[in-house]
Amino acid sequence: xxxxxxxxxxxxxxxxxxxxxxxxxxxxxxxxxxxxxxxxxxxxxxxxxxxxxxxxxxxxxxxxxxxxxxxxxxxxxxxxxxxxxxxxxxxxxxxxxxxxxxxxxxxxxxxxxxxxxxxxxxxxxxxxxxxxxxxxxxxxxxxxxxxxxxxxxxxxxxxxxxxxxxxxxxxxxxxxxxxxxxxxxxxxxxxxxxxxxxxxxxxxxxxxxxxxxxxxxxxxxxxxxxxxxxxxxxxxxxxxxxxxxxxxxxxxxxxxxxxxxxxxxxxxxxxxxxxxxxxxxxxxxxxxxxxxxxxxxxxxxxxxxxxxxxxxxxxxxxxxxxxxxxxxxxxxxxxxxxxxxxxxxxxxxxxxxxxxxxxxxxxxxxxxxxxxxxxxxxxxxxxxxxxxxxxxxxxxxxxxxxxxxxxxxxxxxxxxxxxxxxxx
Amino acid sequence: xxxxxxxxxxxxxxxxxxxxxxxxxxxxxxxxxxxxxxxxxxxxxxxxxxxxxxxxxxxxxxxxxxxxxxxxxxxxxxxxxxxxxxxxxxxxxxxxxxxxxxxxxxxxxxxxxxxxxxxxxxxxxxxxxxxxxxxxxxxxxxxxxxxxxxxxxxxxxxxxxxxxxxxxxxxxxxxxxxxxxxxxxxxxxxxxxxxxxxxxxxxxxxxxxxxxxxxxxxxxxxxxxxxxxxxxxxxxxxx
Numbered sequence: 190x191x192x193x194x195x196x197x198x199x200x201x202x203x204x205x206x207x208x209x210x211x212x213x214x215x216x217x218x219x220x221x222x223x224x225x226x227x228x229x230x231x232x233x234x235x236x237x238x239x240x241x242x243x244x245x246x247x248x249x250x251x252x253x254x255x256x257x258x259x260x261x262x263x264x265x266x267x268x269x270x271x272x273x274x275x276x277x278x279x280x281x282x283x284x285x286x287x288x289x290x291x292x293x294x295x296x297x298x299x300x301x302x303x304x305x306x307x308x309x310x311x312x313x314x315x316x317x318x319x320x321x322x323x324x325x326x327x328x329x330x331x332x333x334x335x336x337x338x339x340x341x342x343x344x345x346x347x348x349x350x351x352x353x354x355x356x357x358x359x360x361x362x363x364x365x366x367x368x369x370x371x372x373x374x375x376x377x378x379x380x381x382x383x384x385x386x387x388x389x390x391x392x393x394x395x396x397x398x399x400x401x402x403x404x405x406x407x408x409x410x411x412x413x414x415x416x417x418x419x420x421x422x423x424x425x426x427x428x429x430x431x432x433x434x435x436x437x438x439x440x441x442x443x444x445x446x447x448x449x450x451x452x453x454x455x456x457x458x459x460x461x462x463x464x465x466x467x468x469x470x471x472x473x474x475x476x477x478x479x480x481x482x483x484x485x486x487x488x489x490x491x492x493x494x495x496x497x498x499x500x501x502x503x504x505x506x507x508x509x510x511x512x513x514x515x516x517x518x519x520x521x522x523x524x525x526x527x528x529x530x531x532x533x534x535x536x537x538x539x540x541x542x543x544x545x546x547x548x549x550x551x552x553x554x555x556x557x558x559x560x561x562x563x564x565x566x567x568x569x570x571x572x573x574x575x576x577x578x579x580x581x582x583x584x585x586x587x588x589x590x591x592x593x594x595x596x597x598x599x600x601x602x603x604x605x606x607x608x609x610x611x612x613x
Numbered sequence: 614x615x616x617x618x619x620x621x622x623x624x625x626x627x628x629x630x631x632x633x634x635x636x637x638x639x640x641x642x643x644x645x646x647x648x649x650x651x652x653x654x655x656x657x658x659x660x661x662x663x664x665x666x667x668x669x670x671x672x673x674x675x676x677x678x679x680x681x682x683x684x685x686x687x688x689x690x691x692x693x694x695x696x697x698x699x700x701x702x703x704x705x706x707x708x709x710x711x712x713x714x715x716x717x718x719x720x721x722x723x724x725x726x727x728x729x730x731x732x733x734x735x736x737x738x739x740x741x742x743x744x745x746x747x748x749x750x751x752x753x754x755x756x757x758x759x760x761x762x763x764x765x766x767x768x769x770x771x772x773x774x775x776x777x778x779x780x781x782x783x784x785x786x787x788x789x790x791x792x793x794x795x796x797x798x799x800x801x802x803x804x805x806x807x808x809x810x811x812x813x814x815x816x817x818x819x820x821x822x823x824x825x826x827x828x829x830x831x832x833x834x835x836x837x838x839x840x841x842x843x844x845x846x847x848x849x850x851x852x
Contacts, residue, residue: 338817352832356839378823 245323247490251481252327252538258477259470260288263335266390266467271402272432277465280422286412287424288335291391292470295330298339302346303329310355321360322350328368328538331471333375334383335391341379345371365586366545369579376579384575386438389467393431400431439467440529441568441575448517449525461528472531482537491541494550495557499536502561503527510569518569526565535578536560545586549596556592560585637759641767643845648771649838650848653739657731658772658834659827663783666791667727668776670717672769674732676762678709679741683761685709687749702745703736710735723790740768775833783824 202215264284265277274280303322311318329346349371354363375383382388387395394403404427405413413423440461443451456466464474472478485491507523514520527533540546540560547556560581567577574580647653654675661671685705686693693701714732717725725732735741744764749757780787785798798806798818808815823829842848 340817341819352835356835374823377826377828378821379819380822381819 248324249327251484254477255471258474263288271429291335302343306350325367332372334388345374449521472534478533494553498554498557499561502558506565547589552592552596638763641763647740647768659830662776665776668772674713676765679765680761683749683757687754687757779824782821
């Protein structure tokens with residue numbers, strides 16, 4: 190079976206000279222399905238069964254739980270806001286279908302735009318598509334709010350891939366994390382779509398000053414037909430008003446207003462831990478992120494040093510703020526900072542990107558630690574930026590080569606001294 | 614002896630506006646652009662290009678200063694002692710910038726306020742000083758004058774290109790603040806394309822706030838450099 194498939198693939202291989210674009214596309218999918226036959230023959234290389242594509246697929250696998258929960262949570266937050274189906278499993282089909290209808294277009298647009306640009310540049314430069322976009326494309330939808338307009342998303346992805354990656358020479362040459370670059374573009378270019386209290390819960394609109402659910406469109410009607418046939422609950426017409434005193438504010442926004450008391454008045458600690466809070470699509474559920482982190486550490490893809498150092502950085506800064514205690518948000522117990530916001534997601538999937546992180550072991554400790562410190566400082570001290578990990582990681586991405594440089598210099602000096610001592 | 618005989622070359626007829634002079638004017642637009650090739654004057658290009666109108670005024674001001682400072686410096690170039698030439702050049706530039714500033718203050722106070730410190734900072738604009746050092750100190754007044762105009766206009770061309778993109782995408786208008794203001798796209802009925810109008814096709818549109826930040830000017834200049842070097846192979850240095 191496998192052999193027949195391989196034979197079939199080899200037969201349909203387009204000619205490289207006659208149609209470079211077609212060959213590039215073919216090559217991308219072929220090497221995705223099979224390990225390529227060619228191996229490096231010269232120079233000093235580790236010859237291993239795992240290549241770039243296999244490495245990246247592990248990260249995508251680790252993200253799958255976040256995707257699943259993200260889709261559920263979009264629906265959960267939507268129905269939670271209007272007070273329908275309060276139980277976690279009530280109306281599960283509605284919540285999942287609602288979430289999928291939101292998340293699938295984001296996923297598709299991200300990949301069509303990103304892969305399109307990647308294919309174009311690969312065929313222009315005449316080399317194969319390195320599956321560099323695989324992880325970026327899997328991460329970008331998880332960083333976005335559920336209601337992000339598609340044209341903004343397409344712009345952001347195009348900007349990140351062209352300016353962040355292709356301008357620097359393609360996969361593995363980028364200086365800053367591409368997925369975060371896409372998010373930072375939306376954050377600065379269209380701030381009203383990705384910041385504030387109103388964007389994290391999807392499908393709400395303001396009519397005469399009161400929030401209510403937008404009308405459910407054609408796709409929902411289609412699913413309503415199916416659910417009706419099975420005798421299940423349906424979406425209905427929409428236009429339901431939100432529950433009293435509903436704001437849609439995230440725990441971080443509340444914390445800035447009134448500290449820990451105000452946060453727990455709206456969200457319970459277990460809700461925050463399990464992820465039933467509004468936020469970017471993939472960031473909310475902490476246990477699933479930790480599972481992904483364990484998987485990445487177990488397969489040796491991501492660096493545990495960066496993650497542990499990041500946790501230390503947050504704990505250190507949190508304790509410092511607790512001792513200082515100038516604003517109510519500073520008095521939030523330091524360990525609760527891990528429950529809110531997107532710290533775990535950022536440090537596990539974003540900061541550990543092997544291209545942009547420090548590559549020396551001691552450098553990784555410094556890199557991770559300062560991400561924790563700077564991110565928490567931005568989160569607690571700056572009301573304009575409710576969450577700081579995006580900016581902290583981008584900043585440390587820029588500094589990573591410098592950190593590495595000094596670690597190497599220090600190492601060289603130490604060894605020179607040791608050689609000198611041995612010679613005497 | 615043969616070595617001692619000086620063969621005086623036939624004196625070239627000095628052309629008033631020949632090929633070389635034309636080249637002085639056109640070169641700064643592409644092959645020797647002050648911003649994208651010499652990488653001079655980027656700082657003011659980031660700051661003033663939010664809107665087209667201030668950029669145009671800035672371009673005219675810089676062209677005026679480069680042209681006349683080149684002319685003046687070139688005229689007195691053999692009398693300036695080498696040790697104090699920087700100071701001497703600065704005095705000339707400062708004089709011209711003061712003229713520009715007072716002129717703007719008197720005739721267009723609004724635009725002077727908008728450009729504020731950047732008019733004064735033309736003194737430190739690297740293009741002016743760079744052309745004085747590189748060209749005017751070694752060439753005759755008329756050609757220096759043309760070189761100054763060429764470089765000022767080359768700088769202005771990039772400035773206007775960047776500011777057109779930034780103003781349309783960032784604010785939805787063109788030439789805002791000037792007598793011929795165009796409002797192109799926005800959310801009130803004053804704009805040509807009103808995004809909030811009933812049944813508008815552009816209801817999804819939103820202005821790009823990144824384009825208002827100076828960062829975007831840097832990105833746009835980077836993209837201009839990228840495009841320019843990808844077709845003008847002369848500029849690619851293989852090192």
